[in-house]
Amino acid sequence: MSTEPATAVDADVLMSLSGLELLRLGLTDAPRPPSIGQLLGMRLADVEYGSVTFELTTQPLFSNPLGTVHGGIAATMLDSAMGCAVHTTLEAGAWYATLELKVNYIKAASVQGQTLIATGQTIHVGRSTATAEGRVVDSEGNLIAHGTTTCLIRR
Amino acid sequence: MSTEPATAVDADVLMSLSGLELLRLGLTDAPRPPSIGQLLGMRLADVEYGSVTFELTTQPLFSNPLGTVHGGIAATMLDSAMGCAVHTTLEAGAWYATLELKVNYIKAASVQGQTLIATGQTIHVGRSTATAEGRVVDSEGNLIAHGTTTCLIRR
Amino acid sequence: MSTEPATAVDADVLMSLSGLELLRLGLTDAPRPPSIGQLLGMRLADVEYGSVTFELTTQPLFSNPLGTVHGGIAATMLDSAMGCAVHTTLEAGAWYATLELKVNYIKAASVQGQTLIATGQTIHVGRSTATAEGRVVDSEGNLIAHGTTTCLIRR
Amino acid sequence: MSTEPATAVDADVLMSLSGLELLRLGLTDAPRPPSIGQLLGMRLADVEYGSVTFELTTQPLFSNPLGTVHGGIAATMLDSAMGCAVHTTLEAGAWYATLELKVNYIKAASVQGQTLIATGQTIHVGRSTATAEGRVVDSEGNLIAHGTTTCLIRR
Numbered sequence: 001m002s003t004e005p006a007t008a009v010d011a012d013v014l015m016s017l018s019g020l021e022l023l024r025l026g027l028t029d030a031p032r033p034p035s036i037g038q039l040l041g042m043r044l045a046d047v048e049y050g051s052v053t054f055e056l057t058t059q060p061l062f063s064n065p066l067g068t069v070h071g072g073i074a075a076t077m078l079d080s081a082m083g084c085a086v087h088t089t090l091e092a093g094a095w096y097a098t099l100e101l102k103v104n105y106i107k108a109a110s111v112q113g114q115t116l117i118a119t120g121q122t123i124h125v126g127r128s129t130a131t132a133e134g135r136v137v138d139s140e141g142n143l144i145a146h147g148t149t150t151c152l153i154r155r
Numbered sequence: 156m157s158t159e160p161a162t163a164v165d166a167d168v169l170m171s172l173s174g175l176e177l178l179r180l181g182l183t184d185a186p187r188p189p190s191i192g193q194l195l196g197m198r199l200a201d202v203e204y205g206s207v208t209f210e211l212t213t214q215p216l217f218s219n220p221l222g223t224v225h226g227g228i229a230a231t232m233l234d235s236a237m238g239c240a241v242h243t244t245l246e247a248g249a250w251y252a253t254l255e256l257k258v259n260y261i262k263a264a265s266v267q268g269q270t271l272i273a274t275g276q277t278i279h280v281g282r283s284t285a286t287a288e289g290r291v292v293d294s295e296g297n298l299i300a301h302g303t304t305t306c307l308i309r310r
Numbered sequence: 311m312s313t314e315p316a317t318a319v320d321a322d323v324l325m326s327l328s329g330l331e332l333l334r335l336g337l338t339d340a341p342r343p344p345s346i347g348q349l350l351g352m353r354l355a356d357v358e359y360g361s362v363t364f365e366l367t368t369q370p371l372f373s374n375p376l377g378t379v380h381g382g383i384a385a386t387m388l389d390s391a392m393g394c395a396v397h398t399t400l401e402a403g404a405w406y407a408t409l410e411l412k413v414n415y416i417k418a419a420s421v422q423g424q425t426l427i428a429t430g431q432t433i434h435v436g437r438s439t440a441t442a443e444g445r446v447v448d449s450e451g452n453l454i455a456h457g458t459t460t461c462l463i464r465r
Numbered sequence: 466m467s468t469e470p471a472t473a474v475d476a477d478v479l480m481s482l483s484g485l486e487l488l489r490l491g492l493t494d495a496p497r498p499p500s501i502g503q504l505l506g507m508r509l510a511d512v513e514y515g516s517v518t519f520e521l522t523t524q525p526l527f528s529n530p531l532g533t534v535h536g537g538i539a540a541t542m543l544d545s546a547m548g549c550a551v552h553t554t555l556e557a558g559a560w561y562a563t564l565e566l567k568v569n570y571i572k573a574a575s576v577q578g579q580t581l582i583a584t585g586q587t588i589h590v591g592r593s594t595a596t597a598e599g600r601v602v603d604s605e606g607n608l609i610a611h612g613t614t615t616c617l618i619r620r
Contacts, residue, residue, distance in 0.1 A: 033222070035225075036227060061193060063191060064191065070190075071231075075226075104441045124414075148456075259588075305410050307439060346538070349527070381563050382540055389540065411540060
């Protein structure tokens with residue numbers, strides 16, 4: 001696999017987009033540079049103002065030593081979903097950084113092709129910081145994990 | 156790649172090992188079933204009673220949308236290092252589950268072949284719960300992230 | 311002030327009550343032993359299955375060095391509201407212990423007689439652990455803080 | 466009790482002090498405005514660059530419904546100790562706000578006049594954020610609770 005970034009959209013154009021517009025590009029088929037989304041098969045499923053959903057399908061390469069899905073997978077999904085939820089609220093040119101992430105693990109997930117769905121939602125977006133919460137469920141709606149995050153915002 | 160588990164050690168033998176003995180098997184070349192360690196190239200670097208270190212080398216497939224290492228990578232390393240640190244203290248037949256994980260992100264890491272080193276250490280191991288803390292540094296010792304975890308123990 | 315516990319209800323009776331019944335006693339005028347509720351003037355405002363609300367009125371003795379309400383006050387309210395929310399779901403004889411608490415601080419609160427209202431709600435109650443979330447708002451509905459908790463359950 | 470602030474030091478003087486100098490004033494007998502320190506009998510025991518220790522003596526008014534020290538007490542002590550540890554590193558005119566606090570509870574503490582000692586230490590102090598960790602022990606050195614915090618810094 002090539003790791004050459006495929007720049008689909010001009011950088012100046014990207015800078016002129018709000019967070020919501022930028023993330024909605026992610027719902028299209030535009031080529032993208034390599035990312036953890038490719039590594040995990042994690043795909044953007046929904047983008048609203050203040051709420052973002054990612055999905056993936058589990059595989060044996062997600063295993064922890066017990067043979068269930070490693071906690072890092074839910075942490076990665078929640079970090080993406082909650083951070084992007086914050087991002088949807090930002091105007092063009094603003095950016096955010098995740099300061100901290102907390103994840104509660106509720107139920108082990110199978111590595112045999114199970115769909116996991118992570119939704120993040122903002123709780124508070126202020127001038128210089130934001131917080132969000134998120135949940136990971138399987139395709140039957142069972143709660144796998146939930147979390148919260150704190151982000152720093154630069155405007 | 157085959158996802159057929161390569162059972163290197165008999166299950167009865169595994170059950171007779173303490174957590175420390177079991178984790179030290181991970182330092183050998185014994186074949187292992189597919190795992191997140193393979194997916195990320197994450198390798199066990201050191202195992203002591205109450206302390207475990209994992210390492211990996213970053214790659215472009217670890218990228219977040221900003222082009223630096225996604226927060227899920229440090230979360231995965233910390234979850235492994237802190238959970239395994241708790242595991243080293245358990246007698247044969249006992250097991251643990253991670254109840255929650257908190258990660259603070261300090262510095263962005265490059266996706267261009269940087270070595271990341273995560274060390275977890277137990278803070279408290281009781282009869283039914285344990286806590287641990289961990290840090291992720293790069294090869295120059297810069298702090299990338301730190302975290303804490305709470306585990307449930309079954310004896 | 312006497313620190314002699316004023317036992318309003320016989321211990322055998324208490325042991326026969328579910329968590330919900332026990333907490334609802336807290337809504338009555340029954341005398342109670344000294345507690346942090348007395349110290350802070352924190353009063354139980356609502357008890358439902360899986361959800362508990364506490365209120366208090368701020369005072370200058372709640373000040374941090376900046377002259378606003380110290381973060382410990384919201385932490386105390388959230389610990390009470392979320393822990394009690396878990397408690398309402400437990401059968402007679404079962405008990406819980408808080409393993410960890412995380413609080414996000416959103417807005418400073420005034421120490422000049424402001425009403426603070428903390429509501430905790432369970433997210434997941436399993437056989438041996440439970441999680442809950444909570445929010446603290448002022449009398450105008452402004453979000454002051456929010457949090458999550460992990461509890462250990464003994465049945 | 467009067468809630469009239471007793472201003473011991475001129476405000477202009479205060480503004481000219483570094484965080485370390487300001488906190489060391491707290492070790493003197495200078496009169497102070499009402500604060501949560503007075504409410505809980507919490508006293509500053511040590512102030513170093515990057516590390517601050519508070520102590521208090523437990524009392525029945527710190528009780529939770531189980532009759533042990535309420536989790537809010539350790540949370541309050543940790544919030545103070547960790548936040549002040551960050552403060553000691555700040556130059557005159559800079560200030561900080563606590564964004565989040567996480568506390569792990571290890572051991573119940575008695576409400577019968579037990580000494581609790583909370584020490585906070587910075588982990589990382591950057592330009593706009595800082596993190597710290599802390600521990601609460603009793604007079605025999607038993608670990609009661611530990612925690613971490615994230616602070617926002619304004620320079």
